[in-house]
Amino acid sequence: GESVGLHLPTLSVQEGDNSIINCAYSNSASDYFIWYKQESGKGPQFIIDIRSNMDKRQGQRVTVLLNKTVKHLSLQIAATQPGDSAVYFCAENENTNAGKSTFGDGTTLTVKP
Amino acid sequence: NAGVMQNPRHLVRRRGQEARLRCSPMKGHSHVYWYRQLPEEGLKFMVYLQKENIIDESGMPKERFSAEFPKEGPSILRIQQVVRGDSAAYFCASSSGTQETQYFGPGTRLLVL
Numbered sequence: 604g605e606s607v608g609l610h611l612p613t614l615s616v617q618e619g620d621n622s623i624i625n626c627a628y629s630n631s632a633s634d635y636f637i638w639y640k641q642e643s644g645k646g647p648q649f650i651i652d653i654r655s656n657m658d659k660r661q662g663q664r665v666t667v668l669l670n671k672t673v674k675h676l677s678l679q680i681a682a683t684q685p686g687d688s689a690v691y692f693c694a695e696n697e698n699t700n701a702g703k704s705t706f707g708d709g710t711t712l713t714v715k716p
Numbered sequence: 717n718a719g720v721m722q723n724p725r726h727l728v729r730r731r732g733q734e735a736r737l738r739c740s741p742m743k744g745h746s747h748v749y750w751y752r753q754l755p756e757e758g759l760k761f762m763v764y765l766q767k768e769n770i771i772d773e774s775g776m777p778k779e780r781f782s783a784e785f786p787k788e789g790p791s792i793l794r795i796q797q798v799v800r801g802d803s804a805a806y807f808c809a810s811s812s813g814t815q816e817t818q819y820f821g822p823g824t825r826l827l828v829l
Binding site: 635637639645646647648649652692694696702703704705706707708709 | 720747749751757758759760761764771772774775807811814815817818819820821822823
């Protein structure tokens with residue numbers, strides 16, 4: 604079956620450094636991708652999204668890059684802060700099953716002071 | 717400016733009992749999605765509903781699980797005759813339309829004894 608997955612389950616960075624979290628997807632029909640942040644005991648929080656007609660989108664301290672050729676998605680967090688510590692999920696929406704999001708297993712980001 | 721609301725936040729049931737989970741979408745949202753998350757895993761899609769209609773229930777177990785989103789009132793995820801394997805966090809999300817950003821509630825953590 605087709606799935607969304609993350610390359611690394613955990614990532615540890617020093618406060619102030621930049622973080623890069625990667626995601627691979629296999630469904631070439633997907634045209635909408637989202638990054639979520641989930642803190643312990645809470646629901647996923649929307650961070651940033653990107654549609655397949657773009658290859659880069661920037662938000663506040665975050666950038667999402669989409670490489671459709673190799674089906675790869677990444678989330679870059681600039682000047683990582685302790686409050687960024689959480690589990691990060693990428694998700695894709697299948698355009699033939701509009702509404703249904705497929706989530707990866709998540710990367711745990713730990714920020715060391 | 718209330719977000720997605722879910723109740724109860726925690727629910728304990730004994731095997732064989734029924735569990736009812738409620739979700740009130742964000743104001744103005746008519747699309748509701750239910751996801752299940754097992755410990756240390758990503759979210760798995762269960763069902764996608766619009767007012768009074770089930771659009772996609774491809775992730776719902778064939779037995780014991782049902783969902784509704786009536787014209788008035790919250791969306792309900794109902795689990796009959798719960799078993800220990802139903803223990804998980806159940807998240808609801810809502811959006812203003814198909815392929816629009818899904819905003820998540822805080823989840824209901826179901827524990828089956």
